Amino acid sequence: MVVTVIGLGLIGGSMALALKEKGIATKVIGVDRSDTHAQRALELGLVDRIATVREAVDAAQLVVLAVPVDALSGLARDVLERVTTQVVFDVGSTKEGVLAAVGDHPRRGRFVAAHPMWGTEHSGPEAAVRGAFTGKAAVICDRDGSDEDAALLVEHVYRSLGMHLVYMGAAEHDVHVAYISHISHITSFALANTVLEKEKEEEAIFELASGGFESTVRLAKSNPAMWVPILQQNRENVLDVLNEHIAQLRKFKACLEKENYDYLLELIGQANKIKRILK
Amino acid sequence: MVVTVIGLGLIGGSMALALKEKGIATKVIGVDRSDTHAQRALELGLVDRIATVREAVDAAQLVVLAVPVDALSGLARDVLERVTTQVVFDVGSTKEGVLAAVGDHPRRGRFVAAHPMWGTEHSGPEAAVRGAFTGKAAVICDRDGSDEDAALLVEHVYRSLGMHLVYMGAAEHDVHVAYISHISHITSFALANTVLEKEKEEEAIFELASGGFESTVRLAKSNPAMWVPILQQNRENVLDVLNEHIAQLRKFKACLEKENYDYLLELIGQANKIKRILK
Incomplete structure (x- = not known):
């Protein structure tokens, strides 16, 4: 399937590599508000092409939100505005904020709040590494708020990366x-x-x-x-x-x-x- | 040469292994106040035999003091009492105490105050590992207080372990x-x-x-x-x-x-x- 990754830093870049490697993504479209980062991600082979949020969301079946958490809530709402059948998940380190932001959105069900417990102290597209995530936990928060097909797809993705799933509420x-x-x-x-x-x-x-x-x-x-x-x-x-x-x-x-x-x-x-x- | 290691825990045990591996010790005599530790060190092949402090010091050319720093000052003085031509060095994490304790000893010159900057969070003979120390710093303190031949031997030992030498005063x-x-x-x-x-x-x-x-x-x-x-x-x-x-x-x-x-x-x-x- 075509996957869009928005935010091509440490986590987004590593996620793009892993989704390709595990055969989940046949193609990865990248989005980054920094042209330099986007260009670098393309050169490094993290993504197959660069697009705007709108184009990238329209062209994908799965959308990964990997931006800093202060930009996440607004982005999640913007993306849900464009979404029809796509599944959207985030990888943010805090969960109450983003879930409050999308809680009343008519397409809340297309969104799955996730937090893969992996990272390093490095940042930017150059920090992206192959083989990230394996053996670590992926937290899914407030799963009940997601459509069943959306949650199942995201669970499949994380299991394919070699992660074990943990479920909890956002506050917890x-x-x-x-x-x-x-x-x-x-x-x-x-x-x-x-x-x-x-x-x-x-x-x-x-x-x-x-x-x-x-x-x-x-x-x-x-x-x-x-x-x-x-x-x-x-x-x-x-x-x-x-x-x-x-x-x-x-x-x-x-x-x-x-x-x-x-x-x-x-x-x-x-x-x-x-x-x-x-x- | 025959080397005696007093204190067969993480550092002493790893030192014993390294000295054997690098060909510095033809034989390692171990001393530990815990019979269980001593026996375990023998079983694990860290040392060739177990002896008392007195026997072990008499039989060796090089004596390594690898006991906790609260026991170190007293042990250093006791060992210097027995020493004739042997070289003695410690591996303790603090240096002012032990140097004050041996400062006025007639055989102070046989002692070299050293601190190899390596360790792990584990302890006891089971924590001893092969290949420790390599690539790390070894600090030699107050080198002027040691006899030239003693300092040269200890420097040779640490260089053979793949360590780089750093010199400073004990207070520093x-x-x-x-x-x-x-x-x-x-x-x-x-x-x-x-x-x-x-x-x-x-x-x-x-x-x-x-x-x-x-x-x-x-x-x-x-x-x-x-x-x-x-x-x-x-x-x-x-x-x-x-x-x-x-x-x-x-x-x-x-x-x-x-x-x-x-x-x-x-x-x-x-x-x-x-x-x-x-x-």
């Missing part, structure tokens, strides 16, 4: 991702700023930085144009988690200030219980 | 590792506790956890018996960095509370500068 999704994804990014941004602010000897960091530093700080390279809208849309949940995280850090601080190493041992022992979750 | 080392290693661990411990405390639906985390979460939280599995002494010994530097880190997190919090997304964009843009350091 947004709470979970605050814990699982958004707070990790804030921690990483803040850690990078801590090091850059206080540690003037960058040469030393560069020479010494080992695996542990790299793995906790690599998310700090993530694109602000993607992350500001995510944090904005999920503001309340993120603030809840961030307040708790600062409170947890203060416990470590108090242990060191008061030289209470028994309690420090206990705190680290508690943290070790993450082994139950992360194998 | 301890500041840098607070930024590069110790704060990442505290952040990871606190992040694990944040999630475990507030997010009761562990099933959901397990299903959704993606690469970003895993990489920022994996250090939280690290061994408390190793990390409490490190944080204790490097208390003042760690507190400085932790205070700065909490201040940086508060800036993110203020942005969200006040809905100041321009400043949030700026903060993330600053964090992106870590690309200069982490390729």
Whole structure:
């Protein structure tokens, strides 16, 4: 089938490659508001041709919305305006906003709210990689609001990519991702700023930085144009988690200030219980 | 040459394997205060035989001290008491403590203070892996205090493991590792506790956890018996960095509370500068 991907960055580009590779898309039409990105996506072979939103939606059976979440709600409504029998799904990191935006649309049923739990700290068409998504979870939110054929098609697509499906409401999704994804990014941004602010000897960091530093700080390279809208849309949940995280850090601080190493041992022992979750 | 490794956990065990593999050790004698660990190290082939500290030091030309840093200072002095021509080096994550402890010892010159910048979140003899250390930095501290032949041997050992050498004073080392290693661990411990405390639906985390979460939280599995002494010994530097880190997190919090997304964009843009350091 012909698939249109709107937004040709890390996720949209990788999705285009995966849909081709798995034989779901016979042809991929790309749309991007940046001409440079669109041209680059074409050169990299992510898409077969470039079109406007209108042309691309009309020509496709499946439409993927892969734009930053601040642009997503408006785009979803615009696309639903053009849609007849096409199926539309998004890949955004927050779900309450977009579902509220399309909730009263007469063609709401053609839309499936999805979030494939995959990403890297890189961005733009060059960041697109083959073999993304495999083995990860794809969340489908508020499935009841989608037409049965639309939901079945999107489920088929994600299963074909090697993903396992998880179902939840939009509000529940947004709470979970605050814990699982958004707070990790804030921690990483803040850690990078801590090091850059206080540690003037960058040469030393560069020479010494080992695996542990790299793995906790690599998310700090993530694109602000993607992350500001995510944090904005999920503001309340993120603030809840961030307040708790600062409170947890203060416990470590108090242990060191008061030289209470028994309690420090206990705190680290508690943290070790993450082994139950992360194998 | 015959090498003795005291402390047969993650680092000592991996060091034993590497020294054998690179042809530096013809034979490795292991010492561990836990009989279970010692026995396990023998079964896993990390060491050729087990001995007491006294026997093992007498029988070796090179002695590696790979015990947690709270046990290191006392052990270093005990070993120097037995040493005649042997060379002794440690692999500890903090350096001021051990160097202060051996500073006035008549055989201080036989000791080389070293810190190979490699590790994982796992612990014990089972955590030992082949091919560790390669491509990472090895720090040598206060080289002037070591005899020339001792320093040259240890430099040869680390170069043979494929490491590049970095030289600094102990105080400088301890500041840098607070930024590069110790704060990442505290952040990871606190992040694990944040999630475990507030997010009761562990099933959901397990299903959704993606690469970003895993990489920022994996250090939280690290061994408390190793990390409490490190944080204790490097208390003042760690507190400085932790205070700065909490201040940086508060800036993110203020942005969200006040809905100041321009400043949030700026903060993330600053964090992106870590690309200069982490390729």
